[in-house]
Amino acid sequence: MEIPFNGDTRSFLDYLKFEKRYSANTIRAYQDDLSQFLGFLHFTYGQLPLSEITSGLIRSWLASLKEQKISSKTLNRKISALKSFFKYMVKTGVIEQSPMFTIVSPKLNKRLPVFVDERDIHVLLNKVEFPDSWNGRTDKLAIHIFYYTGIRLSELLNLKENQVNRSVIKVTGKGNKERIIPINEALFSLINAYVQEKNQTNVADRTYLLVNQKGRRLYPKYLYLVVRKYLSMVTTIIKKSPHILRHSFATHLTNRGADLHSVKELLGHSSLAATQVYTHNTIEKLKDAHKKAHPKA
Numbered sequence: 001m002e003i004p005f006n007g008d009t010r011s012f013l014d015y016l017k018f019e020k021r022y023s024a025n026t027i028r029a030y031q032d033d034l035s036q037f038l039g040f041l042h043f044t045y046g047q048l049p050l051s052e053i054t055s056g057l058i059r060s061w062l063a064s065l066k067e068q069k070i071s072s073k074t075l076n077r078k079i080s081a082l083k084s085f086f087k088y089m090v091k092t093g094v095i096e097q098s099p100m101f102t103i104v105s106p107k108l109n110k111r112l113p114v115f116v117d118e119r120d121i122h123v124l125l126n127k128v129e130f131p132d133s134w135n136g137r138t139d140k141l142a143i144h145i146f147y148y149t150g151i152r153l154s155e156l157l158n159l160k161e162n163q164v165n166r167s168v169i170k171v172t173g174k175g176n177k178e179r180i181i182p183i184n185e186a187l188f189s190l191i192n193a194y195v196q197e198k199n200q201t202n203v204a205d206r207t208y209l210l211v212n213q214k215g216r217r218l219y220p221k222y223l224y225l226v227v228r229k230y231l232s233m234v235t236t237i238i239k240k241s242p243h244i245l246r247h248s249f250a251t252h253l254t255n256r257g258a259d260l261h262s263v264k265e266l267l268g269h270s271s272l273a274a275t276q277v278y279t280h281n282t283i284e285k286l287k288d289a290h291k292k293a294h295p296k297a
Contacts, residue, residue, distance in 0.1 A: 072106040120251070161206065171268065227240060
C-alpha cells in the first residue's frame with residue numbers, strides 16, 4: 001500500500017535532488033522505499049506522526065520484507081533510505097531523534113567482480129572484425145571506450161563531443177560529479193575519425209558523441225546488446241554487459257600495479273572501499289605465483 005507524500009517527505013526528496021545531487025535513479029528508489037514504508041505503517045497502525053515512529057515499528061516492516069524473501073542488498077538500500085530520511089527530519093527540526101539508531105543493516109556476501117581475461121580483451125580489440133557500416137563503427141568505438149576508460153553505460157550515453165580532446169575525456173558521473181580520464185592516441189584517432197564522418201551528414205546529433213545510423217543518440221538496450229554480442233565472440237563468461245568491461249578495466253589496472261587511489265579516481269568511486277574489491281584478483285595472482293615458484297609452498 002502506498003500513500004501520498006506530505007510536505008516533509010517532498011522536502012526530503014528535493015533535498016536529495018538539489019543539495020545532495022543524487023541521481024534520478026537513486027531518488028526514485030528512495031521515493032519508492034519511503035512510499036512502501038509509510039504505506040505499511042498506515043495500513044498496519046493507522047496514520048502516525050513522524051515523532052511516534054519507533055525502531056520497533058521499523059523492525060516490523062523489515063521483518064515483513066524478509067518474509068517476502070527480499071535480498072539483503074535491497075534491504076540495505078531501504079534501511080539507507082530511512083536513515084537518510086530520518087536524519088534529514090532531525091536536521092530540519094521535525095523530530096528530535098532518529099528511530100534508526102538501533103537498526104543494523106544485514107551483512108552482505110561480497111561478490112568478486114567478473115572480468116574478461118586480458119588475452120580475450122586483446123582479441124576483442126584487435127582481432128574481431130566489425131561490419132563496415134555506421135553501426136559497425138559505432139559498435140567498435142563503444143567497445144573501445146568502455147574498456148579503455150572504464151566508464152559506466154550512462155556516462156557513455158551522455159558523453160558529448162566537446163568532452164573529448166586529444167589526451168583526455170571529461171566524464172559526468174553520479175551526482176553530476178566530473179572526472180578526467182586519460183585516453184591514448186589510438187583511442188583519440190578512433191573517436192576523431194568517427195566525429196569527422198558524423199560531421200559529413202546533415203541529420204546527425206552534434207551534441208552527443210555516439211549516435212545511431214539515423215543520427216540519433218543511442219539508448220541503453222542498444223549498447224547492452226552490442227557488448228553482449230561481441231563479448232560472446234571472445235569469452236565464455238556468463239554475464240556479458242558494459243559493466244563487465246568496466247570491471248575488466250579496473251582489474252587489469254590493479255593487476256599491473258596501478259595505485260588504488262588512482263583507480264578510484266578513474267572509476268569515479270566516492271570511497272576507496274568500493275575500489276578495494278579489485279585488489280582481490282591481484283592477491284590471488286600473487287598467491288598463485290608464490291605457490292608455483294616458492295620451493296616450500
